[in-house]
Amino acid sequence: MSLPMLNKHGRVGTAFRPAVVGKAPRSTVRVMASASPLTFSKYQGLGNDFILIDNRHSSNPVVTPEQAVKICDRNFGVGGDGVIFALPPVGDTDLTMRIFNSDGSEPEMCGNGIRCLAKFVADVDKAAPRKYKIHTLAGLIQPELLADGQVRVDMGEPILEGRKVPTTLAPTQGSTVVQQDLVVDGKTYKVTCVSMGNPHAIIYSCDGKTIKIDELDKELAALGPKFERNAVFPARTNTEFVEVIDRSHVRMVVWERGAGRTLACGTGACALVVAGILEGRVDRDKTCQVDLPGGPLQIEWSTADNHIYMTGPAELVFSGSVRA
Template sequence: MSFPMINKQAHLGRTCRFAVGKAPRASVRPMASSTPLSFSKYQGLGNDFILIDNRHTSEPVVTPEQAVKICDRNFGVGGDGVIFALPPVGDTDLTMRIFNSDGSEPEMCGNGIRCLAKFVADVDKAAPRKYKIHTLAGLIQPELLADGQVRVDMGKPILEGAKVPTTLVPTQGSTVVCQDLAVDGKIYKVTCVSMGNPHAVIYSCDGRAIKIDDLDKELVTLGPKFERNAVFPARTNTEFVEVLNRSHVRMVVWERGAGRTLACGTGACALVVAGILEGRLDRERTCRVDLPGGPLQIEWSTADNHIYMTGPAEVVFNGTVRT
């Protein structure tokens, strides 16, 4: 029995075409043949996305079901999500929407918005600049820097437990800091932060500091038990954090709707806020966060209470796909 071939030349900056035919007994059925859709694939620290210039219409040209197929790493392009550059709302430059690899729609994505800013600048052939982007989490402002990095004003963190949202009982005013949560017979200390999307940040378990190397293999089974835990009514992203020193941490992440990923920008922001609230990180409020895909620099500004995230965004390849 012969199978269709997939021409997948993923060279940096190259253009390729994907032709996917039928394959028997596939877990995700290949995409049906239709009009080719142009896309670009970008990655930020290994968190990879399919970017679509959707500024000609206010509705995404790809459905959540189609996004699942496009994100499939065996029968599609492969990615953690599909991001759309949509027309602006109000006094903004454009709107961002994203469908996760499971078809769900998150409010925001930190690595994704860096990739979106770089994508739009590349499409428009624009010089490095600051963008005002409307998202479901509010106004987010990424700025392309001369050195190729992207610095993002992520806005203020949301700390009120009910707005994260979580039903865990607050421990500091209305904020959930170091609250106990039992999972698989272990007690995890959870601090809850929203960066427009919900995060459960964990620095310790059963009274011991998290060690990433010990936890890493468990993440694929442990992550879903946090994501879909009843105390998180909108599900949650979960970050497990190891402190290297008071301005340097390591983390692994289980993302809501995407699973294990190499990086999570909003998660890196949330864990710095959580670390400061727990007294684990410096009051100077700057921290290097080492993710599996590489480092991000995070600052929680005392001047305006905003979180600033700085990191890379790079094009992988351009192509067309049939949806």
């Protein structure tokens, strides 16, 4: 078995076989001084990477938001976009998910993260592929492990009412904010607002021109925070900039609330397909391929139950322990 090596960005140099949490692999990572090490596994979904902790013995996360910031540091910690906890179930569910972002904030849910959580729990329990009912701050989410290794997630219904996203932008279609003007740095962006249990601002055009990812990509680091913390988004927002390839294929880059630029955002991919359908750019009831910097996701908004379905990978990177 190859030993994983972390580069200066916290990325793994060589892949190796999954290890079960609780059985310390030779690749154990120990950083930061504390009384006792904390066992974890690191998973990634299209490069959106998370530290997973089996916290099912307690309803309280064993790591504080401040500790999560340190653990997520790519130079002095393990490195990741967030820390995800598998907590005891609530009501008629299998478990509860909570997540602390790399800045210590707590989002309602994470699409790539919940695929990683389902894979993590299955690996820990040595369970056969199955469907999980997971309680989140965004409600019930149901990921299903498929035989081919992919994870298909019933993300539930999108929230379209502007004030519930939330945003103070004026509605343009009933109570929904679709292609509303928002001026940032002197440019007028057409914004559609959707919540997948967490807020998203989706942009397909600016100053009357459709988005070109290769051009906008260079501006994302400066532009993203100006959307995330804009006054029209009282709970801050995730922001997706989208280029249409055809009616069932789009490209996107994302600035995530609390994590900044990431390689993938599962809830964002879902939200942008909803926005594309509302704007008449994408077809409903057909699988839409969303190309993210970390790879593709398959998204469908079904008219049968009004639910969004997301399919994509979740993979173990390595397991170890950390002094939190």
